[in-house]
Amino acid sequence: MAHFNQNFLDSIERELPTHLSMDDFIAYSNKPLRLSIRVNTLKISVDSFIELMTTKGWQFDPIPWCAEGFWVSNNVDIQLGNTIEHLQGLFYIQEASSMLPPTALFDGEQTDINANLRVLDMASAPGSKTTQIAALMENQGLLVANEYSASRVKVLHANVARMGVANCALTHFDARVFGEYLYETFDSILLDAPCSGEGTIRKDPDALKNWDNNENKGIVDTQKALIESAFLALKVGGQLVYSTCALSRQENQDVCHHLKTVFGDAVEFTSLNKLFRHADKACTEEGFLHVWPQIYDSEGFFVAKIKKLTSVERQVEEPRKQKNFPFSEAKPKQATELKSYFKETFGITLPKDAEIMERDLEYWLFPKAMTPLIGKMRFQRIGLKLADALKKGYKVRHEAILALSSPDMINLTDEQAKEFLMGRDISLTEKVKPQGEVIVAYANAPLGVAKHLGNKLKNNLPRDLVKDKIALY
Structure with missing residues (x-):
């Protein structure tokens, strides 16, 4: 309860609209959430995915506002986070409502998905919306994912890597800096505000046990500062989505109206009443969704x-360029190799719309849209780490295999995939000619790299990804 x-x-x-009842609010707040996932x-x-999991007893109920989202049930009592399909990034366990902001960001005027598209996610961890945005971007363009908490940046990167995201750059700042450092830089911005x-x-019955409205003033001040920063970082004609998991007007509608007060006619509210079937049931008079x-x-x-109709005055001078960027463009010989x-x-085939960069005999793949941003602010991690240089040749990195598609993979059975994720070698039924490094896969999606020795596949899974327990259906 x-x-x-x-x-x-x-x-x-x-706060509750007149067509909704307090009795229903209390009743639904006491119901457990339906389990939901995003493919x-x-x-x-x-x-x-539906075909794969239906054979394992899953039942799917579509989430109206996300084509890739489903409420799911299955007859097997197992931890979804320990399944092969979750560990290899075929799905993300994500609450249905949290799928709304990325859907809204890419809805309406057709977003041109191309190599020059730049999107900012201002408060990213643990990565559910970030990885949803990357999928909607089809891994093209540049997605800057920011997280203020240092400990949560690691979780964010782990999820970005697991889901095969290749177009992401991670930052670790108080997001109020973006309006200053990357003024009118982004085509689209998501601010899922604290x-x-x-x-x-x-999800958490004790979340509001000690609720005190007076404590929210500091949060609201932060939200107003963040939305101003987001609007400054947005290009003219760009789209900003502001979202929270709060219910009060002061953290929601009032913050948006604050932005309109500050920037006037440059701010246009875009109605979401046709975002999906029955969206109007949750729409405010401004066209916001208050679910x-x-x-x-x-x-x-x-x-x-929110759409930005005209340019707004920059509030500070452009900061000085960052020095000592540790990467340089790979020499043509190394890039060709x-x-x-x-x-x-x-x-x-490595993507053409990306740059191969080098740092201390490490080779990385940067999104092309990243180049003009280099030196404007400090980035924790950019793009994909492709490989390390050896005395002779190169050694591929696991995250590159997860993110870059290949037709040449060895598909494993359920039991073999389980063994691989537990760090064990895979015995082969027939001894054949050794093939060297190979990609092993499950359901035609990569699990990692193994060395084909002829009679077995020697496991090359990074030690920090080895699991003690894998759940099979």
């Missing part, structure tokens, strides 16, 4: 879409 205090209930009663189309099609988390009570738990049987959520190594060894 959720723990409400009376102050919170009084606040909700003031990762960077690795597998929705149809192929908030009081009132909408998450179905209450009882409307779609989900978490509470707020989503607003790397391309040949990936093609001849793994059947992988």
Whole structure:
């Protein structure tokens, strides 16, 4: 049972639209959330995933606002996070409401997905929306994913790597700096702002046990500063989505109206009342989505879409360029060798709309749209680490194999895939000619690299990814 205090209930009663009831709000807040997942189309099609998992007892109920999202049930009591399909990034366990902001960001005026597209996710960890955006971008262009918390940056990178994201650059800042450092740089921006988390009570019954509206003022001040920074970093004609998992007007509608007060006619609210079937049930008069738990049987959520109509004055001078960028463009000889190594060894053609960069005998793949941003601010990690140089040749990196597609893979059975993810070698039934480095896969999606020795596949999975327990259906 959720723990409400009376102050919170009084606040909700003031905020709740007249067509919704407090009884329903309390009833739905006490219901457990339906399990929901998002299929990762960077690795597998929705149809192929449904076919794969239906044979394992899964049942799918489509989420109306996300073509890749489903409420799921299965008859087997196992931890989804320990399944092969989750560990290899075929799906992400994601609450249905949190799929709304990326959908809104890419809806409406057709987003031109190309190598020059730049998108910013201002508060990214653990990575559910970041990886959803990367899939909607089809791994093209540049996705800058920022996270303020140092410990959460590691989690963010792990999820980005697991899901096969190739077009991402990670930053670790208070997101208020983006308007200053990357003024009018991004075509689209998602600000899923830090908030009081009132909408998450179905996931955490104790979330609001000590709720106090007076403590929210600091949060609201931060939200207003962040949305101003986001608007400054947005190109003219660009789209900004502001979202929270809060329920109060002061953290939602009021923050958006604050932006309009600051920047006037440069700000246009875009109605989301046709974002999906029955979206109008959650729409405010401005066209924002204010999702209450009882409307779609989900978490509470707020989503607003804002267009930048005209340029706004830069509020500070352009900061000085960052010095000592540790990467340089790979020499033509090394770039040619790397391309040949990936093609001849793994059947992988490296993307043309990306730059091969070098740092201390490490080779990386940078999105082309990254180049004009180099030196403007410090990045924690950019693109994909492709390979390390050896005395003779190169050694591929695991994250590159997960993100770059190849037709040349050895598909493993369920049991073999389990053994591989547990760090064990795979015995072959017949002894054949050794083939050297090969990609091993499950359901036609890569698991990692092994060395084919003729009678077995020697496991090359990074030690930090080896699992003690894998769940099989």
